[in-house]
Amino acid sequence: MQVLKSFPLHPTLYADDVAQILTPSIERHGQQEWRLIVQTNELHGHLGIYSTIGAKMGLYARELLPCHHLHITSYAGSCPPMSCMNDGLQVSTSSTLGHGLIHAIDDNPRPEARFQADGHTITLRLKPSCAERIASDIAQGKAKWGTESPRYWEYVRALALQYWLEMDRRQIFDVVSD
Numbered sequence: 413m414q415v416l417k418s419f420p421l422h423p424t425l426y427a428d429d430v431a432q433i434l435t436p437s438i439e440r441h442g443q444q445e446w447r448l449i450v451q452t453n454e455l456h457g458h459l460g461i462y463s464t465i466g467a468k469m470g471l472y473a474r475e476l477l478p479c480h481h482l483h484i485t486s487y488a489g490s491c492p493p494m495s496c497m498n499d500g501l502q503v504s505t506s507s508t509l510g511h512g513l514i515h516a517i518d519d520n521p522r523p524e525a526r527f528q529a530d531g532h533t534i535t536l537r538l539k540p541s542c543a544e545r546i547a548s549d550i551a552q553g554k555a556k557w558g559t560e561s562p563r564y565w566e567y568v569r570a571l572a573l574q575y576w577l578e579m580d581r582r583q584i585f586d587v588v589s590d
Contacts, residue, residue, distance in 0.1 A: 419447045429569070430459070433577045441581065445471055449576055452503040458565065459572045461546055462493050465523060466500020468581040469536050474505055476587065479529035482507045484514040489521030493550060497523055526590070533590035542584045546575070 421443070423431035430450075438446050449467045456463040466488070473482060482505050488497040498516055505527075507513035523538035523546075538546075549571050557564035 419443070419450075421446075429573055433573055437577050440577070445581065448504045449500075452500045453572075455503055456496060456499045459569045460493070460496045460499075461550070461568060461572045461575060462488070462496035462523065463500045464572050464576050465538060465546070465579075465584075466497035466502075467504040468500070468579065469497070469523075469525060469538075469585060470501045470504030470507075472581040472585060473525070473527040473534065473536055476534055477527055477529040477532055480506070481511075481513060481529065483528040485526040485528075486514060486516045487520070487522050487524040487526075488516060489518045490516050491518075491521065494521045494523065497525075501525060535588040535590060536585040537588065539584055539586055542579065546571075 420426075421434070421438070423434050426434060434446070445468065448471055449464055452463050452467040453459045470482075470484075473484075484501055484505065484507050486498050486501055488494045488501075490498075495516065498514065502508045502514060505513075523543055524535060526533060526535045550568070553564050553567040553571075557567065
């Protein structure tokens with residue numbers, strides 16, 4: 413830990429809806445994923461879907477390429493909501509814009525990133541079934557409430573919590589070795 417001696421894991425320290433998934437999420441995905449997604453969403457400013465997916469993707473990339481410095485090319489672009497994935501990638505890998513280790517491509521935004529380390533390259537791509545589910549859920553919320561409505565953001569938060577708990581980082585991405 414860089415600042416904290418340990419990461420807070422007591423449910424009373426979290427918002428009620430987040431506290432409800434603390435134990436099952438840690439049991440299913442581990443404390444490291446929990447910590448990274450919490451940090452990502454604190455940085456991101458709200459509990460988001462793509463920021464959570466980005467944290468899961470970055471952690472999985474670190475497991476596949478165990479290296480401290482990953483060079484990342486993100487294909488999530490620079491326009492929300494897809495670009496929110498970049499916040500999760502930065503937090504979960506420590507490959508930040510400030511370190512010059514992440515580059516976002518705006519052409520044809522998609523939930524995909526290429527990771528390079530020590531002469532190895534992999535690409536992680538959110539599986540089409542997951543990407544379609546997320547896109548459909550977001551479109552439903554936009555159609556029902558519009559993106560300026562507090563109800564829409566409550567809906568996004570509930571989805572983000574659901575995806576956080578349900579989606580296993582080792583199963584939701586296609587892995588391509590370059």
